[in-house]
Amino acid sequence: MTGGHRSAGHRPPVDCPVCGDELVTSRLGCPGCGTELSGHFARCDYCALDAKELELLQVFLSSRGNLREVEKHLGVSYPTARARFTDLLVKLGLAGDEAPADAATSATGTSDAREQVLAQVSAGTLSPEKAAALLAQLP
Structure with missing residues (x-):
């Protein structure tokens, strides 16, 4: 300015x-x-994003969409980075037809899927009831 x-x-x-x-x-x-x-x-x-969401978006853009780089920068697991990014897309209305819970059920490995579901509950984007149903479906 x-x-x-x-x-x-x-x-x-x-x-x-x-x-x-x-x-x-x-x-x-x-x-x-x-x-x-x-x-x-x-x-x-984008002005409605809080500081953590803006940081996530900036890291994602500066790493040219590489979620592994986002994972390293934030110091979290890949499923957590992916869940946070999915939550960001939902908040911005850019998630398309994919619901946050869909990403959790497609994650590789049962522990990754569980971690992602729990991260979404923690972020407030998935109800505990729906999370319980999703976790019950996992092997």
């Missing part, structure tokens, strides 16, 4: 603290000259 007027890293809230509805950007301002724009501006899906 020009003029060094960059924000100190504060991120705007995504949801209304009163009712929980999605907040919209309706005003933009220039700290340099005071110009303001008012209207209804499109939301940036």
